[in-house]
Amino acid sequence: EISLQHGAHRLGRRNDADMARWRAYGLGQFIHWGLYSIPGGEWNGKIYNGAAEWIRTWKEVSPQAYDSLIYRFNPIKFNPDSWAAVAGRMGVKYVTITTKHHDGFCLWPSKYTNFTVAHSPYKKDIIGPLVKAYNKQGIDVILYFSIMDWHNPDWRYDIKTRDDSIAFNRFKQFTRNQLLELLTRYPTAKGLWFDGTWDNSWVKQAAFADSLETEMRKLRPGLIIGSRFRADEYGKRHFDSNGNLMGDYEQGWERKIPEKIEDVHGNDWDCVMTIPENQWGYAKTWSGHIKTADELLEMLAKCVSLDGNFVLNFGPKPDGTLRTEEQTLAKAIGDWMTVNKEAIYNGEYAGFAKQDWGYFIKNTGTNKTYMVIFNVPVSGLLRVTTPLHTVINKAYDLGNLTQTYTPEEIGTSTYFIHLHQQTPKKPFVIVLETGETGKSHGTGYEKAK
Numbered sequence: 001e002i003s004l005q006h007g008a009h010r011l012g013r014r015n016d017a018d019m020a021r022w023r024a025y026g027l028g029q030f031i032h033w034g035l036y037s038i039p040g041g042e043w044n045g046k047i048y049n050g051a052a053e054w055i056r057t058w059k060e061v062s063p064q065a066y067d068s069l070i071y072r073f074n075p076i077k078f079n080p081d082s083w084a085a086v087a088g089r090m091g092v093k094y095v096t097i098t099t100k101h102h103d104g105f106c107l108w109p110s111k112y113t114n115f116t117v118a119h120s121p122y123k124k125d126i127i128g129p130l131v132k133a134y135n136k137q138g139i140d141v142i143l144y145f146s147i148m149d150w151h152n153p154d155w156r157y158d159i160k161t162r163d164d165s166i167a168f169n170r171f172k173q174f175t176r177n178q179l180l181e182l183l184t185r186y187p188t189a190k191g192l193w194f195d196g197t198w199d200n201s202w203v204k205q206a207a208f209a210d211s212l213e214t215e216m217r218k219l220r221p222g223l224i225i226g227s228r229f230r231a232d233e234y235g236k237r238h239f240d241s242n243g244n245l246m247g248d249y250e251q252g253w254e255r256k257i258p259e260k261i262e263d264v265h266g267n268d269w270d271c272v273m274t275i276p277e278n279q280w281g282y283a284k285t286w287s288g289h290i291k292t293a294d295e296l297l298e299m300l301a302k303c304v305s306l307d308g309n310f311v312l313n314f315g316p317k318p319d320g321t322l323r324t325e326e327q328t329l330a331k332a333i334g335d336w337m338t339v340n341k342e343a344i345y346n347g348e349y350a351g352f353a354k355q356d357w358g359y360f361i362k363n364t365g366t367n368k369t370y371m372v373i374f375n376v377p378v379s380g381l382l383r384v385t386t387p388l389h390t391v392i393n394k395a396y397d398l399g400n401l402t403q404t405y406t407p408e409e410i411g412t413s414t415y416f417i418h419l420h421q422q423t424p425k426k427p428f429v430i431v432l433e434t435g436e437t438g439k440s441h442g443t444g445y446e447k448a449k
């Protein structure tokens with residue numbers, strides 16, 4: 001271990017109620033909405049082959065022409081209650097919303113720049129009504145904020161000259177002002193999801209970012225901040241120079257999912273996922289593979305089975321409506337969650353050996369472990385190996401509690417659950433009620449160090 005001034009300030013997971021609430025979410029929604037939604041990945045009739053929210057960087061697009069999109073931002077059909085209703089029906093417990101993406105356009109009327117909704121034809125605050133509508137549905141809000149801001153003339157990719165340093169110091173104050181402004185305007189927001197923090201200019205601000213993080217936590221006790229916000233004084237990000245996670249949850253899983261529990265190092269984490277291969281903001285043309293509800297449900301179950309949250313991205317249209325494909329997927333996921341939500345909410349790593357048929361999810365604080373089944377073997381036999389000293393007392397269908405199973409013991413702590421003839425063509429859940437044998441009352445696995 002080396003001594004660090006600006007590394008992790010806490011070892012291991014947070015154990016307070018605010019973090020326990022975040023840990024229990026399971027399923028979240030990401031929303032990417034802004035000026036980039038207007039071109040939707042197309043410019044002068046040509047399709048941009050990158051992510052639609054990055055179109056400003058395309059050589060075919062002049063930054064000034066892009067920034068003039070502010071005069072076309074007027075989502076007349078925007079109705080936050082309908083977005084929140086879709087999210088509620090889908091069963092999400094939290095939403096992460098872009099307050100400002102890399103292009104610098106603010107969805108709230110910030111006092112610190114004119115590049116906001118207040119100076120668009122729409123005029124009104126977007127974030128406030130969104131927070132209110134989602135909170136009314138019992139859905140918590142996390143604010144996405146991009147440090148990198150292409151519009152602000154003081155932004156720098158690196159600090160090479162004294163002028164860079166003078167400009168970037170102004171930028172740091174601007175950033176601090178906006179973050180404190182967001183936390184003050186939206187006091188019910190539970191946390192921050194930072195992005196745009198990989199460039200040298202910001203990576204060199206270990207001391208500034210560390211003190212800003214401390215200031216934000218003081219302003220909002222319990223605030224949840226991800227690992228992507230700041231670097232330590234050696235430029236290490238997410239994990240400091242001693243290998244300890246900075247922030248409260250790991251933000252390393254963007255469009256990818258860990259394979260095994262060792263990959264998450266005993267930390268909290270979220271996975272943020274797109275429906276097409278790689279589009280966050282609205283893209284008129286979705287190319288490549290569009291994920292199905294069953295694929296997304298398997299990703300959800302996999303994340304929760306490995307102690308994470310699964311956050312599915314929506315890119316609303318410039319008029320404020322949600323595209324049909326997203327509404328259809330939200331309903332399909334919601335229909336499944338209506339029956340199986342108790343396997344997802346308050347879910348954690350169960351410590352059972354991974355099996356090919358699917359995922360084990362333990363319910364925090366109870367003796368229930370859920371088997372979320374995607375791949376029924378031709379044998380119709382589901383193998384279960386329990387953790388040490390754990391026995392199965394009861395097994396039954398979550399979707400039909402009268403449908404019970406008597407596990408056949410086939411070896412030490414190993415059982416076969418015999419499925420009944422016709423199994424559904426949808427993912428389904430079997431509930432295991434377990435008990436402990438022998439002296440040890442361990443959880444069957446020690447949290448990975």
Ligand SMILES: COc1ccc([C@@H]2N[C@@H](C)[C@@H](O)[C@H]2O)cc1
Pocket residue numbers: 032051053054195196254272280
């Ligand atoms: C350098 O590669 C990327 C990839 C994606 C991003 C942004 N993070 C996602 C959550 C989206 O906001 C995407 O624009 C930024 C840089």
